[in-house]
Amino acid sequence: MTKREHVCGHTDVPLSEVLAALKASGAEDFETAHPIPAAVNHSMAFHAHERERVFLDDWICIGRADEMAAPGDYLTHQVAGVPVLIVRQNDNSLESFVNACAHRFACVVSERKGNARRFVCPYHAWTYDLSGALIRAPYMEMKEGFDVSDHRLRRIHTEVWEGFVYVSLATHPKDLHEVLEPFRANVVGRYDMSCYRTVMRETMVWDANWKNLIENFTESYHVPMAHKKTFAKHKKPLEEYICGEDSLHYGYHRASQQAETGKGAAHPKNSRLDGEWRRMMVDFCIFPCHLVTVMPDFLWYISVQPDGVGRFTATWGVAIPPEVLEDVVPEEYDRWLNDLRDYMNVANDEDKLLVEALFKGTSSTLLPKGTLHPIERNLWQFTRYLAGKCCPMDHI
Numbered sequence: 001m002t003k004r005e006h007v008c009g010h011t012d013v014p015l016s017e018v019l020a021a022l023k024a025s026g027a028e029d030f031e032t033a034h035p036i037p038a039a040v041n042h043s044m045a046f047h048a049h050e051r052e053r054v055f056l057d058d059w060i061c062i063g064r065a066d067e068m069a070a071p072g073d074y075l076t077h078q079v080a081g082v083p084v085l086i087v088r089q090n091d092n093s094l095e096s097f098v099n100a101c102a103h104r105f106a107c108v109v110s111e112r113k114g115n116a117r118r119f120v121c122p123y124h125a126w127t128y129d130l131s132g133a134l135i136r137a138p139y140m141e142m143k144e145g146f147d148v149s150d151h152r153l154r155r156i157h158t159e160v161w162e163g164f165v166y167v168s169l170a171t172h173p174k175d176l177h178e179v180l181e182p183f184r185a186n187v188v189g190r191y192d193m194s195c196y197r198t199v200m201r202e203t204m205v206w207d208a209n210w211k212n213l214i215e216n217f218t219e220s221y222h223v224p225m226a227h228k229k230t231f232a233k234h235k236k237p238l239e240e241y242i243c244g245e246d247s248l249h250y251g252y253h254r255a256s257q258q259a260e261t262g263k264g265a266a267h268p269k270n271s272r273l274d275g276e277w278r279r280m281m282v283d284f285c286i287f288p289c290h291l292v293t294v295m296p297d298f299l300w301y302i303s304v305q306p307d308g309v310g311r312f313t314a315t316w317g318v319a320i321p322p323e324v325l326e327d328v329v330p331e332e333y334d335r336w337l338n339d340l341r342d343y344m345n346v347a348n349d350e351d352k353l354l355v356e357a358l359f360k361g362t363s364s365t366l367l368p369k370g371t372l373h374p375i376e377r378n379l380w381q382f383t384r385y386l387a388g389k390c391c392p393m394d395h396i
């Protein structure tokens with residue numbers, strides 16, 4: 001991004017200075033840790049650096065596998081400014097491509113979702129099958145030696161983990177399943193999130209750095225104070241939150257509610273969860289930008305993409321376990337869904353104020369040193385991840 005919507009004392013801080021501050025912050029012990037250095041969320045140089053080190057390198061969630069259930073179902077998304085196309089194949093696997101034609105690179109698919117048997121570039125009608133192979137190129141027989149098999153949509157890496165679809169633009173991305181296996185095996189695997197059915201996919205654009213949303217979502221300290229119209233009504237005592245182990249790939253905290261039945265608890269037909277897990281909520285972040293709240297009867301996810309230093313797009317959705325969804329009477333479904341969307345929008349509006357306030361407040365170069373509450377450990381874990389990705393080789 002070259003346009004400057006927002007300029008502050010951190011905007012032109014050189015990369016070396018930001019990296020030094022981030023590295024020092026990532027090396028602190030949690031007990032004495034401070035909030036992430038403000039320049040990390042405001043420096044133009046760091047913004048370009050993290051695009052390369054984080055968004056062009058790591059796994060980015062683009063949605064849920066059940067949003068593309070049938071062969072030919074597709075989603076489009078932006079990852080680090082790169083348009084991507086994710087398609088359900090005839091053999092039921094998922095493949096992803098850079099959404100740019102193999103001729104002169106026009107964006108091939110402009111719809112955000114749909115179903116297709118083939119993809120036709122709007123420019124000169126080069127046509128691709130679901131696997132990205134070029135199957136037709138009008139008039140190209142006029143070019144001697146032209147062979148459609150020499151051209152295709154560029155593939156990118158795709159993985160499905162626990163019902164979520166991730167893509168990576170890296171040449172050799174890390175093994176996503178391997179690094180998340182401890183978290184799956186010990187914490188969230190028991191929910192079987194892949195069986196939850198996605199009921200909505202929405203987008204919102206907020207005026208803050210993308211990391212401000214990560215900071216906000218990964219701590220529940222603000223919930224009793226900031227979510228009075230929504231989540232605070234089901235609040236769990238802050239003293240009972242447990243922050244998960246330190247990982248450079250994910251962070252989470254969890255708490256169970258008192259009530260064994262009703263909202264937030266497992267449906268009687270849910271045989272996947274036992275004991276306290278039948279009323280447990282887990283908030284987690286798969287670093288860098290995939291945020292999830294999972295409960296026995298509900299799942300909310302957000303995937304964040306920067307649109308410059310001071311703006312981001314958040315794609316979010318809700319998924320519901322099948323046994324809970326079965327209880328929604330078909331004639332009531334539309335109203336039920338609208339009520340759920342309204343509720344989530346109120347919660348999002350509650351957070352928007354805070355997230356934009358974080359960006360605005362940290363615009364100052366005159367800040368006190370700050371501190372972190374014990375249940376803000378996930379913020380420190382994220383800082384360590386970011387330092388590891390962005391700082392030179394001898395990082396933490």
Ligand code: FES
Pocket residue numbers: 101102103104105106121122123124125126
């Ligand atoms: S750019 Fe797509 S067919 Fe020419």
Ligand SMILES: [Fe+2]
Pocket residue numbers: 216217222223226227351
């Ligand atoms: Fe919140």
